[in-house]
Amino acid sequence: MAAPDGKALFPNEGDHLTLPSPTVTKERSTPGERKITPKPKPYLQEQGKSLINQLSISIRIAQIYDRENSVFLKQMENLFNLVSSLLEKEQVLNINSKQGYLFVNEARLKFSLDGYVASKFIMETFRKFGFESLLIDTPVSQQEIDEFIFILAQANAEGEDPFERLQNKLLSSNLQHIRIEKFASDWEMGDDSSPENQKKQAKRRFFKTISVAQEMVESVKTGRSINTTKSKRAIQFLIDQLIKNETNLMSLTAIKNFDEYTFAHSVNVCILSVSLGARLGLSKGKLSELGFAALFHDIGKVRLPLNILNKPGELNEEEWMEVRKHPVFGVKTLLSKRSIDRFSTRAMVVSFEHHLKPDLSGYPPLSFKKGINMCSRIVTIADVYDSMTSGRVYTKTPMIPDEALRKMLQEEGKAYDPVLLKVFINMLGIYPVGSVVILDTGEVGVVMKANPVELSRPEVAIIADSTGKKEKIDTVDLTKTDEATGKYTRAILKTIDPRQYDLDIARYIY
Ligand SMILES: [Fe+2]
Ligand SMILES: [Fe+2]
Numbered sequence: 001m002a003a004p005d006g007k008a009l010f011p012n013e014g015d016h017l018t019l020p021s022p023t024v025t026k027e028r029s030t031p032g033e034r035k036i037t038p039k040p041k042p043y044l045q046e047q048g049k050s051l052i053n054q055l056s057i058s059i060r061i062a063q064i065y066d067r068e069n070s071v072f073l074k075q076m077e078n079l080f081n082l083v084s085s086l087l088e089k090e091q092v093l094n095i096n097s098k099q100g101y102l103f104v105n106e107a108r109l110k111f112s113l114d115g116y117v118a119s120k121f122i123m124e125t126f127r128k129f130g131f132e133s134l135l136i137d138t139p140v141s142q143q144e145i146d147e148f149i150f151i152l153a154q155a156n157a158e159g160e161d162p163f164e165r166l167q168n169k170l171l172s173s174n175l176q177h178i179r180i181e182k183f184a185s186d187w188e189m190g191d192d193s194s195p196e197n198q199k200k201q202a203k204r205r206f207f208k209t210i211s212v213a214q215e216m217v218e219s220v221k222t223g224r225s226i227n228t229t230k231s232k233r234a235i236q237f238l239i240d241q242l243i244k245n246e247t248n249l250m251s252l253t254a255i256k257n258f259d260e261y262t263f264a265h266s267v268n269v270c271i272l273s274v275s276l277g278a279r280l281g282l283s284k285g286k287l288s289e290l291g292f293a294a295l296f297h298d299i300g301k302v303r304l305p306l307n308i309l310n311k312p313g314e315l316n317e318e319e320w321m322e323v324r325k326h327p328v329f330g331v332k333t334l335l336s337k338r339s340i341d342r343f344s345t346r347a348m349v350v351s352f353e354h355h356l357k358p359d360l361s362g363y364p365p366l367s368f369k370k371g372i373n374m375c376s377r378i379v380t381i382a383d384v385y386d387s388m389t390s391g392r393v394y395t396k397t398p399m400i401p402d403e404a405l406r407k408m409l410q411e412e413g414k415a416y417d418p419v420l421l422k423v424f425i426n427m428l429g430i431y432p433v434g435s436v437v438i439l440d441t442g443e444v445g446v447v448m449k450a451n452p453v454e455l456s457r458p459e460v461a462i463i464a465d466s467t468g469k470k471e472k473i474d475t476v477d478l479t480k481t482d483e484a485t486g487k488y489t490r491a492i493l494k495t496i497d498p499r500q501y502d503l504d505i506a507r508y509i510y
Helices: 042-064 070-090 113-129 142-154 162-172 195-221 228-244 246-252 261-279 284-295 299-303 317-323 326-335 342-353 374-390 401-410 418-428
Strands: 092-098 101-104 133-137 178-181 436-439 444-449 459-464 470-477 492-496
Touching: 042 070, 042 092, 042 101, 042 113, 042 142, 070 092, 070 133, 070 142, 070 284, 092 113, 092 228, 101 113, 113 162, 133 228, 142 162, 142 178, 162 178, 195 228, 195 246, 195 261, 195 284, 195 299, 228 246, 228 261, 228 284, 228 342, 246 261, 246 444, 261 284, 261 374, 261 418, 284 342, 284 374, 299 326, 299 342, 326 342, 342 374, 374 401, 374 418, 401 418, 401 492, 436 459
Parallel strands: none
Antiparallel strands: 092 101, 092 133, 133 178, 436 444, 436 492, 444 459, 459 470
8 A cells, every 4th residue: 555645655664554645634835834724813903902992991990999899890891701702712811012012912903093092001001010911811710800900000100110019919919810921022023024034933932832841840849830821822822833834843843852851842742732633623722722731741750750750771660660650640730730720621631641542551550441532642642752753751762753653553553543643644744854864866865844745755955965975955845856757856765863874953953
């Protein structure tokens, strides 16, 4: 059997397996771009402006009336309804005031004359208290909205450090789903007009998410509560980035030689899971939950002894017994969060199930039969793939990407959901990004971008010509044909292990 372009799935190994046709139609636009159904958000512009207006009215009313007054209560109800309807679509609301503009999430609001006064008032409020970002997270309550507006309206911006004083008041009021931040983070509004800038933005978001993952782990270790607003926001940015340009983020997951690989692993699993979820047509809300759960899938490992986690050699049986506790530790850690919402419940399920196989073998051992949640089945595949190709988590020697996929296919059905696995392979291509390949021209290349239509013809950066010269020469599309003969100019002969040739693929991906 053959892949869609007539080649055996793993031609260099003579394997005979068939891939399903892609489940989601990919738009192939300009070379270098691959998209997952971009969704414009006109509602953000309209509802964003209403939000600014309602915020402005609410603060002014709260400056005049007391908290029990019916005018205040009625206005708070209006504001809460608007916030809730936006949160249903966006999960986290990030209102920024920056360089004379207001933004709601990534939409820059354009005010006409009638909205001008409200926008100026809100910008002035942000300015005088010295914050650039107001974050509202799901599931914010009516009570929290009332409390926040009341505190903000009554706060005094005169004197030293008004930000600090306001921040302290908000923190002591136990507002779990509303926070202010001094600076709007620079990962939101970069210039992404050129492919080069898009690449930079993807990189910045990738590393920022790694630092969020690192921060979460530190919080758990030191007994502080997990700041899930930050992680939800990070995931939202990753999803937006994946919608804009999937290739850039996906290629970053191919780099495994980070010092702090543990955190990069969580982010890689998050990116791979969300990309797979997007191909299954999950809504943005569901993708956020999936991404969140993926980011936290191994959170239980913070409770494992360091000597086991960092052991350079193979683990003995006793140490394995400890490692097998991390899914349950994960649930316990997430349960200790101050508030439980649908994100944390989803994350608990995924933490518990991500090492369970479809036949319920794996761990933790179960004394009852149950189906495995789809998010867990997705995360399992992304987790195993990233672990195998990194050689850091469960095996000490990294596998090359196509070898890892082949191994996973061999266990298909027993260890993984077979349909999800096929969609996953279809997504990565039979030569995943970061694979090092030998071409029939004698050249050596690094796969930069999968081709969802012709799986064996990805885009490849040529890093050595047939004489063995090691230089990045050009990126070529293997679907290119010779004008005169109509034949393909290049084809992949086989994949090689970059370590054997002392190649650092990160150099080509950055
Ligand atoms: Fe795990
Ligand atoms: Fe993992």
